[in-house]
Amino acid sequence: xxxxxxxxxxxxxxxxxxxxxxxxxxxxxxxxxxxxxxxxxxxxxxxxxxxxxxxxxxxxxxxxxxxxxxxxxxxxxxxxxxxxxxxxxxxxxxxxxxxxxxxxxxxxxxxxxxxxxxxxxxxxxxxxxxxxxxxxxxxxxxxxxxxxxxxxxxxxxxxxxxxxxxxxxxxxxxxxxxxxxxxxxxxxxxxxxxxxxxxxxxxxxxxxxxxxxxxxxxxxxxxxxxxxxxxxxxxxxxxxxxxxxxxxxxxxxxxxxxxxxxxxxxxxxxxxxxxxxxxxxxxxxxxxxxxxxxxxxxxxxxxxxxxxxxxxxxxxxxxxxxxxxxxxxxxxxxxxxxxxxxxxxxxxxxxxxxxxxxxxxxxxxxxxxx
Ligand SMILES: Nc1ncnc2c1ncn2[C@@H]1O[C@H](COP(=O)(O)OP(=O)(O)O)[C@@H](O)[C@H]1O
Ligand SMILES: O=P(O)(O)OC[C@H]1O[C@](O)(COP(=O)(O)O)[C@@H](O)[C@@H]1O
Numbered sequence: 001x002x003x004x005x006x007x008x009x010x011x012x013x014x015x016x017x018x019x020x021x022x023x024x025x026x027x028x029x030x031x032x033x034x035x036x037x038x039x040x041x042x043x044x045x046x047x048x049x050x051x052x053x054x055x056x057x058x059x060x061x062x063x064x065x066x067x068x069x070x071x072x073x074x075x076x077x078x079x080x081x082x083x084x085x086x087x088x089x090x091x092x093x094x095x096x097x098x099x100x101x102x103x104x105x106x107x108x109x110x111x112x113x114x115x116x117x118x119x120x121x122x123x124x125x126x127x128x129x130x131x132x133x134x135x136x137x138x139x140x141x142x143x144x145x146x147x148x149x150x151x152x153x154x155x156x157x158x159x160x161x162x163x164x165x166x167x168x169x170x171x172x173x174x175x176x177x178x179x180x181x182x183x184x185x186x187x188x189x190x191x192x193x194x195x196x197x198x199x200x201x202x203x204x205x206x207x208x209x210x211x212x213x214x215x216x217x218x219x220x221x222x223x224x225x226x227x228x229x230x231x232x233x234x235x236x237x238x239x240x241x242x243x244x245x246x247x248x249x250x251x252x253x254x255x256x257x258x259x260x261x262x263x264x265x266x267x268x269x270x271x272x273x274x275x276x277x278x279x280x281x282x283x284x285x286x287x288x289x290x291x292x293x294x295x296x297x298x299x300x301x302x303x304x305x306x307x308x309x310x311x312x313x314x315x316x317x318x319x320x321x322x323x324x325x326x327x328x329x330x331x332x333x334x335x336x337x338x339x340x341x342x343x344x345x346x347x348x349x350x351x352x353x354x355x356x357x358x359x360x361x362x363x364x365x366x367x368x369x370x
Pocket of ligand 2: 101102103188189190217218219220221263264265266319320337341
């Protein structure tokens with residue numbers, strides 16, 4: 001997910017070094033904001049479950065390891081349904097938008113949001129914003145109902161479309177106001193969440209009763225505290241298919257090497273989990289762990305050793321691994337995409353070329369990427 005959003009965190013301190021890094025809320029700037037009973041309290045499926053509702057003061061510690069004498073440390077607000085809510089169902093005009101990079105499961109999240117709003121909270125007015133942030137002011141909206149989203153989880157991508165760039169905060173908030181939207185669900189990665197933060201700041205400045213909800217999307221699973229981000233399992237499964245294919249190719253000939261480049265701009269979770277699950281990988285290179293090519297302990301030496309021992313080899317490399325080495329040998333282009341993300345060099349092709357040139361034992365080499 002990369003770095004954190006723009007605005008300063010809302011810090012609340014308690015006894016024994018307890019720190020709550022809280023999320024900003026409409027109640028911070030709307031005095032005496034009314035609350036209502038959560039519609040789930042009238043639903044026997046939820047109300048019978050003891051402790052179904054999250055207590056307003058519940059928080060989750062950042063670190064689970066504690067020392068006897070250390071301060072209680074940083075905590076985050078615990079998510080989940082509360083007994084009191086800030087909107088009456090009939091007054092809600094919800095909007096859902098997907099922005100930035102794609103990830104498996106986006107349609108499932110849209111579907112479940114629509115169904116939960118509609119069936120659990122009785123919200124009947126739900127709009128889909130077409131084409132990411134710029135869709136607020138440059139595209140049409142789609143009416144979303146449980147019926148219209150019924151089968152979308154079986155499709156890849158996002159039915160709402162997505163885009164990079166095009167974040168004009170003023171125009172977005174104007175559009176939110178004009179359309180009478182009062183709950184905005186924003187699904188996306190770190191760039192998207194920075195954008196959501198700007199939208200909330202503008203909404204706060206205008207003192208609007210609009211809830212902004214950021215739903216973190218990262219195929220890389222690099223979000224602390226949460227157990228797993230949606231789409232990660234699918235990415236690991238698909239990665240294993242590529243590893244399997246590379247392994248079949250590598251062992252089919254003498255001294256064959258399969259190089260698999262996987263997603264992971266700044267983190268190697270997909271590469272590591274796929275490697276651990278497949279058991280066919282000899283070497284896994286990730287951005288968190290620097291490596292070198294030549295000399296003792298280098299990749300070339302290890303490759304020669306594995307070929308001598310085993311006659312074939314599979315290397316998995318995450319997209320962001322060894323970027324400093326690539327930049328040293330290829331003129332760095334320093335280009336960015338429309339959202340300002342750095343465009344990386346193709347480490348898969350680069351490492352394959354290097355091995356072909358430097359490791360004499362290699363008879364053939366296949367490169368794949370997902
Ligand atoms: N600092 C920022 N402030 C406002 N909007 C941003 C910022 N960074 C990114 N965005 C917007 O968020 C959207 C998604 O960002 P991007 O980096 O492409 O994807 P992701 O959310 O997957 O990281 C784009 O429309 C982009 O313009
Ligand atoms: O090629 P693109 O669209 O820039 O995206 C590729 C990069 O985005 C990522 O998938 C991360 O994006 P998210 O964490 O937002 O899902 C990286 O693993 C990958 O390197």
